[in-house]
Amino acid sequence: MDYSTQAEHMSVHDDRECGSAPLDGIGRFIEQMGLSAQKDGVARISGRIFGYFIVHGGPVSFAQLAEELQVSRASVSTNARSLAALGIIERVTLPGDRQDYYQLAASPFLRMIESYLIRMRQMQEILQQADDSIPADMHATHARLAQMRRFYTAAVQANQTLIEDLGQ
Amino acid sequence: MDYSTQAEHMSVHDDRECGSAPLDGIGRFIEQMGLSAQKDGVARISGRIFGYFIVHGGPVSFAQLAEELQVSRASVSTNARSLAALGIIERVTLPGDRQDYYQLAASPFLRMIESYLIRMRQMQEILQQADDSIPADMHATHARLAQMRRFYTAAVQANQTLIEDLGQ
DNA sequence: AATCTTGTTCAGTCGTGACTGAACAATCTA
DNA sequence: TAGATTGTTCAGTCACGACTGAACAAGATT
Numbered sequence: 432m433d434y435s436t437q438a439e440h441m442s443v444h445d446d447r448e449c450g451s452a453p454l455d456g457i458g459r460f461i462e463q464m465g466l467s468a469q470k471d472g473v474a475r476i477s478g479r480i481f482g483y484f485i486v487h488g489g490p491v492s493f494a495q496l497a498e499e500l501q502v503s504r505a506s507v508s509t510n511a512r513s514l515a516a517l518g519i520i521e522r523v524t525l526p527g528d529r530q531d532y533y534q535l536a537a538s539p540f541l542r543m544i545e546s547y548l549i550r551m552r553q554m555q556e557i558l559q560q561a562d563d564s565i566p567a568d569m570h571a572t573h574a575r576l577a578q579m580r581r582f583y584t585a586a587v588q589a590n591q592t593l594i595e596d597l598g599q
Numbered sequence: 600m601d602y603s604t605q606a607e608h609m610s611v612h613d614d615r616e617c618g619s620a621p622l623d624g625i626g627r628f629i630e631q632m633g634l635s636a637q638k639d640g641v642a643r644i645s646g647r648i649f650g651y652f653i654v655h656g657g658p659v660s661f662a663q664l665a666e667e668l669q670v671s672r673a674s675v676s677t678n679a680r681s682l683a684a685l686g687i688i689e690r691v692t693l694p695g696d697r698q699d700y701y702q703l704a705a706s707p708f709l710r711m712i713e714s715y716l717i718r719m720r721q722m723q724e725i726l727q728q729a730d731d732s733i734p735a736d737m738h739a740t741h742a743r744l745a746q747m748r749r750f751y752t753a754a755v756q757a758n759q760t761l762i763e764d765l766g767q
Numbered sequence: 768a769a770t771c772t773t774g775t776t777c778a779g780t781c782g783t784g785a786c787t788g789a790a791c792a793a794t795c796t797a
Numbered sequence: 798t799a800g801a802t803t804g805t806t807c808a809g810t811c812a813c814g815a816c817t818g819a820a821c822a823a824g825a826t827t
Contacts, residue, residue, distance in 0.1 A: 455732070456728075456729060456731075456732025456733045456734075457729075457733055459728070459729075459732070460725065460728070460729040460732075460733070463725045463729075464725075467721075467722060467725070469640075470640055470718070471639070471640055472637070472638055472639055472640035474784085474785060474786090475785080475786095476785080476786080485740070485743050485744065485747060486733075486737075486740050486743075487740070488739060488740075488743055489739075493803075493804070494803080502786075502787090503786065503787050503788075504787095504803085504804075504805090505786075505787060505788075505789095505804095505805080505806080505807095506785080506786055506787075507804095508804060508805060508806085509785090509786085509805090509806095510785095510786095512805090529794070529795070529802070529803065530802090530803070530804090531803080531804070535743070540746075540747065540750040544754075550638070553635075554635060557628065557631045557632075557635070560624075560627070560628070561624060561625075561627075561628040561631075563624075564623070564624025564627070564628075565624045565625055565628070565654075566624075569654075571656060571657075572653070572654050572655075572656075575653050575654075575656055575703070576653065578708075579653060579708065581765075582708040582765065585761060585764055585765055586712075586761060589757050589758070589760070589761040589764075590757070592757070593753060593754060593757040596753055596757075597749075597750065597753055642814085642815060642816085643815080643816095644815080644816080661773075661774070662773080670816075670817090671816065671817050671818075672773085672774070672775090672817095673774095673775080673776080673777095673816075673817060673818075673819095674815080674816055674817075675774095676774060676775055676776085677775090677776095677815090677816085678815095680775090697772070697773065697824075697825070698772090698773070698774095699773080699774070
């Protein structure tokens with residue numbers, strides 16, 4: 432695995448057995464991004480791609496992504512497109528090149544917060560449904576649901592101001 | 600599945616085939632809490648237990664939890680203890696009763712935020728390591744890492760003030 | 768002592784979903 | 798036309814981890 436883009440490093444130790452390559456700082460960071468994504472219920476490869484773009488922001492070709500991260504083109508296709516759908520990376524085209532390129536979006540973290548906000552609003556929807564369909568005489572239950580609702584309202588508010596605080 | 604605690608409902612339709620029972624509002628809410636937890640990378644049963652306690656806050660015995668949620672005692676043991684470790688529910692003992700009881704913690708949502716904060720701080724740690732171990736001449740990379748770090752700093756800050764805003 | 772009751776642990780199963788390879792579609796080049 | 802090149806899709810595999818049942822430990826009861 433070679434995460435630099437400099438040609439002279441490309442295949443120094445390339446034909447080794449496919450296990451435990453000692454990772455440098457960059458490689459370790461990318462793997463940790465993968466593990467961290469996995470903990471959040473996101474595909475590990477998505478996290479690794481995100482990490483890769485933190486390191487190399489610039490346009491990177493589809494094929495290069497597959498090769499450097501050592502994953503199939505199919506996985507790159509699926510995961511890069513889902514990251515693009517979230518607005519974390521974006522597709523770009525280079526004139527005179529038929530390949531797809533991706534690059535880090537302008538404000539990837541704002542987009543992350545926005546996807547959190549979507550999740551929270553879904554939760555608010557669930558709470559609304561529960562409040563409507565649970566018998567009105569279960570007062571303690573409704574009180575706890577109201578508390579939960581206050582929490583999500585405040586959390587949504589906090590994240591919206593966070594978006595503003597982070598500028599543009 | 601009978602989520603009420605009233606005895607007269609206990610076994611009205613009990614001996615049906617073990618599939619798709621039509622869920623009432625309470626049951627639907629509990630299942631949605633389970634699915635929502637799963638999306639967050641948490642065990643579905645943990646989410647259902649949490650939902651159960653939103654509905655029935657009061658002390659509920661270990662055995663009752665297992666029976667009403669239709670899961671093994673082993674699962675209840677594992678998941679209830681992990682929720683208790685997060686401070687979302689807590690163990691209580693009733694005098695003269697050898698069973699374990701659980702109840703909803705005082706401010707379960709504050710504890711949820713605190714566990715998010717832990718995750719964010721781990722992320723900050725990863726960023727610190729990356730910053731230290733990645734060659735200093737990769738200026739663009741360090742700039743992106745710095746941007747990411749600013750994001751997490753702001754997010755941690757926002758969640759801390761959220762905790763304060765939610766009182767006690 | 769033997770026998771319940773109650774919670775934990777552990778080996779094993781089973782489902783889910785991430786990931787792959789291969790077939791495919793679309794577009795370019797010769 | 799045939800043959801590259803490139804991305805997507807889809808069926809299939811495989812790993813991971815949630816969940817279970819059974820064995821176990823620790824008390825209580827007789």
